Amino acid sequence: MNRRIVILGSGVAGTLAANRLRRHYDESEFGIVVVDKVDDHLCRPALVSVPFGLAEPSRIVRPASRQLADGIGFRKAEADRVDLDTDTVHFTDGSSYHYDVLVLATGAAPTPGPSAAGVLPFHDLPSAVALRDALRRFDGGRLVVDIAGTAAGTPVEPLEFCFLADWYFRRRKIRDRVELACVTPLNGAGSRPEASRALGQLLEEKWIRMTPRFTTSVIDGENGRLLTDEGHEIAFDLAVVFPQLRGAPWMVRSPGLADGRGFVTVDRHTLQCKAKPNVFALGDAAGLPVPRSTSAVSSQAGTLVHNIRRFLADEPLDASYDGHAACRVETGFGRALLLDSTYDTEARPGHESRLAHAGARAAQRLYWSAVLPGREPTGLGRWSRRLI
Ligand SMILES: Cc1cc2nc3c(=O)[nH]c(=O)nc-3n(C[C@H](O)[C@H](O)[C@H](O)COP(=O)(O)OP(=O)(O)OC[C@H]3O[C@@H](n4cnc5c(N)ncnc54)[C@H](O)[C@@H]3O)c2cc1C
Structure with a gap:
C-alpha cells in the first residue's frame, strides 16, 4: 500500500x-x-x-x-x-x-454567543449576510462593535469593520445619525503600543469611539446593553460581536x-x-x-x-517559522494599510494609502489562481500577497 x-x-x-x-x-x-x-x-x-455590499456572497x-x-x-x-x-x-x-x-x-x-434582537455575531458567511441585511435596515442609532476575545496580536478584522462602517454610513449620507463605538478587552486598539497608537488615532479621526479594557460578560439584548463584571455598561441599538475563538x-x-x-x-x-x-x-x-x-x-x-x-x-x-504575519486593514474611501509582525518584532502599521488598497484588490483576484495553488510569488506579486 x-x-x-x-x-x-x-x-x-x-x-x-x-x-x-x-x-x-x-x-x-x-x-x-x-x-x-x-x-x-x-x-x-x-x-x-459582504456586510457592506462590496462582495457578492455567491462569488466568494x-x-x-x-x-x-x-x-x-x-x-x-x-x-x-x-x-x-x-x-x-x-x-x-x-x-x-x-x-x-x-x-x-x-x-x-467561534464560541457560542448570546442570540438576541439587535445582537449579531460576525464570523462566517451566513453571519456576514445577516449583518448586511441588518445594516441595510439600520438608519440611525448607536452601533457597537464588541471584540469579545483577546485575539493574538492586533484584532484586525473588528477594526477594519469599524472603518468600513464609517465609510458605508457616509456613503449612505446618514453618518451624522450613526454613533460608532468599539469595545475591547485590550488596553487600546492593538496589543502592542505602536500599533495601538496609530490605529487609535485613525479611529479618532473617523469619529469612532474606542472603549479599552472592556470585557463584556453579559449581553442584555432586551435592553440593548453590554455589561462587564466590574459594573460598566454601554448601550447599543445594534451590537456586532466578534466572538472568541x-x-x-x-x-x-x-x-x-x-x-x-x-x-x-x-x-x-x-x-x-x-x-x-x-x-x-x-x-x-x-x-x-x-x-x-x-x-x-x-x-x-x-x-x-x-x-x-x-x-x-x-x-x-x-x-x-519566525511568526511572520501580515494583515491588511481596509480603512474605507479606497485606502488600506498594512501591519507586519513576527514573534520578535512589533506590528508597525504602514501609512494608509490608495496603493495598499489597490494591492489588496489585486491580491484578492490572485487568491484562486495563485495563492491557493501555492505558487511562489516574485516581485510585485510577493508584495501584494502580503496585502490579502
Ligand atoms: C470574520 C473574519 C474575517 C477575516 N478576514 C481576513 C482578512 O481580511 N484577511 C486575512 O488574511 N485573514 C482574515 N481572516 C482570518 C483568516 O480567514 C484565517 O486566518 C484563515 O482562513 C485560516 O485558514 P484555515 O485553513 O486555518 O482555517 P479555515 O479557513 O477555518 O478552514 C478550516 C476547514 O476545516 C474544516 N473542518 C473543521 N472541522 C472539521 C472536522 N471535524 N472534520 C473535517 N473538516 C473540518 C472546515 O470545514 C474548514 O473548511 C478573517 C477571519 C474571520 C473570522
Whole structure:
C-alpha cells in the first residue's frame, strides 16, 4: 500500500499544504488526501466586504475539491478524533484512515454567543449576510462593535469593520445619525503600543469611539446593553460581536493533541506537533501566538512542507517559522494599510494609502489562481500577497 499523507481541513491552510506537497511527491510515492466536512472553500479575506455590499456572497465560495492539484484526493467526511498511538483518524460516519503523516488544518471555531434582537455575531458567511441585511435596515442609532476575545496580536478584522462602517454610513449620507463605538478587552486598539497608537488615532479621526479594557460578560439584548463584571455598561441599538475563538470542537476528543482551548500544541518554529513527530499543524488550528491571517498561513505552509520532507527523509527539522504575519486593514474611501509582525518584532502599521488598497484588490483576484495553488510569488506579486 502507498504511504499516505492525510490533511484535515480544506481551508486556505489545508489546500496550500496539499498543493505544495504534491509538487514534491508523485502519487507513486505518497497518496495525499484532503478531508473536509464540507466541499465549500470560502475566500475569507473577502468576508468583511459582504456586510457592506462590496462582495457578492455567491462569488466568494467555490468547491474545495476543485482547488486541489491533480492527483490529490478529496473526501467529504467529518473528523471525530485522532488516535495518536495507532496513527489513525476516525470519522463521524464510522470510517477511518491510517496515515503516515497527518496535517491538522481544521481552523478555529467561534464560541457560542448570546442570540438576541439587535445582537449579531460576525464570523462566517451566513453571519456576514445577516449583518448586511441588518445594516441595510439600520438608519440611525448607536452601533457597537464588541471584540469579545483577546485575539493574538492586533484584532484586525473588528477594526477594519469599524472603518468600513464609517465609510458605508457616509456613503449612505446618514453618518451624522450613526454613533460608532468599539469595545475591547485590550488596553487600546492593538496589543502592542505602536500599533495601538496609530490605529487609535485613525479611529479618532473617523469619529469612532474606542472603549479599552472592556470585557463584556453579559449581553442584555432586551435592553440593548453590554455589561462587564466590574459594573460598566454601554448601550447599543445594534451590537456586532466578534466572538472568541477556540480550536475545532473535535480536538478535545483526541487526547494529547491540543491545549485547553482546543488549539494544536506545536513547536512554534517547526510546526511539528509536540505529542507526535508525524503530526503537523498550521493555520488557525495551530496554537501559535500570531495574528490569524492568510499571509501567516502562507508563511507557515512553506515551513510545514519543508519540515514534512525533512521528517520523511529522517533529517532534523528546520526551526524556520519566525511568526511572520501580515494583515491588511481596509480603512474605507479606497485606502488600506498594512501591519507586519513576527514573534520578535512589533506590528508597525504602514501609512494608509490608495496603493495598499489597490494591492489588496489585486491580491484578492490572485487568491484562486495563485495563492491557493501555492505558487511562489516574485516581485510585485510577493508584495501584494502580503496585502490579502
Ligand atoms: C470574520 C473574519 C474575517 C477575516 N478576514 C481576513 C482578512 O481580511 N484577511 C486575512 O488574511 N485573514 C482574515 N481572516 C482570518 C483568516 O480567514 C484565517 O486566518 C484563515 O482562513 C485560516 O485558514 P484555515 O485553513 O486555518 O482555517 P479555515 O479557513 O477555518 O478552514 C478550516 C476547514 O476545516 C474544516 N473542518 C473543521 N472541522 C472539521 C472536522 N471535524 N472534520 C473535517 N473538516 C473540518 C472546515 O470545514 C474548514 O473548511 C478573517 C477571519 C474571520 C473570522
